Amino acid sequence: MITSMEARNISVKLGGKEVLHGVDFTARSGKVTAIVGPNGSGKTTLLRAMTGEVPHHGQVSLNGVDVASLQPWQLAAIRAVQPQSSTIAFPFTVLEIVRLGLSAGLSAADSSVPLQALACVGLGGFAGRMYQDLSGGEQQRVQLARVITQVWEPIVDNAPRWLILDEPVASLDIGHQFTVMDLARSYAARGGGVVAVMHDLNLTAMFADHVVLMQAGQVAATGSPAQVLTNETLASTYGCPIPVNTTPPAEMPFLLPQARVALAIQPGE
Ligand SMILES: Nc1ncnc2c1ncn2[C@@H]1O[C@H](COP(=O)(O)OP(=O)(O)O)[C@@H](O)[C@H]1O
Ligand SMILES: [Mg+2]
Secondary structure, eight states: OOOEEEEEEEEEEETTEEEEEEEEEEEETTSEEEEEOSTTSSHHHHHHHHTTSSOOEEEEEETTEEGGGSOHHHHHHHEEEEOSOOOOOSOOBHHHHHHHHHHHHSSOOOTTHHHHHHHHTTOTTOTTSBGGGSOHHHHHHHHHHHHHHHTOSSEETTEEOEEEEESTTTTOOHHHHHHHHHHHHHHHHTTOEEEEEOSOHHHHHHHOSEEEEEETTEEEEEEOHHHHSOHHHHHHHHSSOOOEEEETTTTEEEEOOOOHHHHHOOTTO
């Protein structure tokens, strides 16, 4: 069985302008795949094309099946999507929001899952709170709990399920960033697939197995963190010097960005 998420030759036009130019993408189940790149490079658009939320040219397949041939309920049973931002206009409790994942996922019949998912994202005890009253970071974790609830079991009928996350740690403190990335890792370790748009390149190096670097609507580099996160690639993609070092023993890359002004000052000046 094919257990990957694949996109071939994806092009997207938004507002009359082509913003993705023939992108190829592969993510394997059992792995965390990170999509990184500067603001506006097309990360969200690529995710939205792959989840069918924007019209696109090209083909997307999930576990070897062309997603165009699947009904929305079939897709909802195998992959859950956390958008970059979610606005909820009505007064829902936290538990009501998370339970939306239960109904979307169909196969997650166990009604204890929403409470377990809340505990996983560090929100045990928040079930009865009003969603609107929570901080941005807490709301983001409620949304993640909803998404995890939808595809709670990483493998169903021998097929992997998929977590598709757009900047899941964007407004989280460092402790909760690790909570969420640990969750992503363990989902992949149990056989599921994880595709996440990431901004923090150090977290990406720590948690991703595979990195896709986007630039101006195209894939600039793809491979392991060590292959993609190099001085040359990052300088040309992000337009500023980002010295990359490595930590023993795994030679994991880590980045120590320096302000341009600091780089410009020579010793003795
Ligand atoms: N609805 C839209 N209409 C016109 N342009 C858009 C629209 N949505 C996004 N874009 C443009 O497409 C490009 C890619 O956006 P996006 O995928 O959101 O970037 P990223 O997630 O990498 O920051 C940007 O230049 C953005 O301005
Ligand atoms: Mg984005």
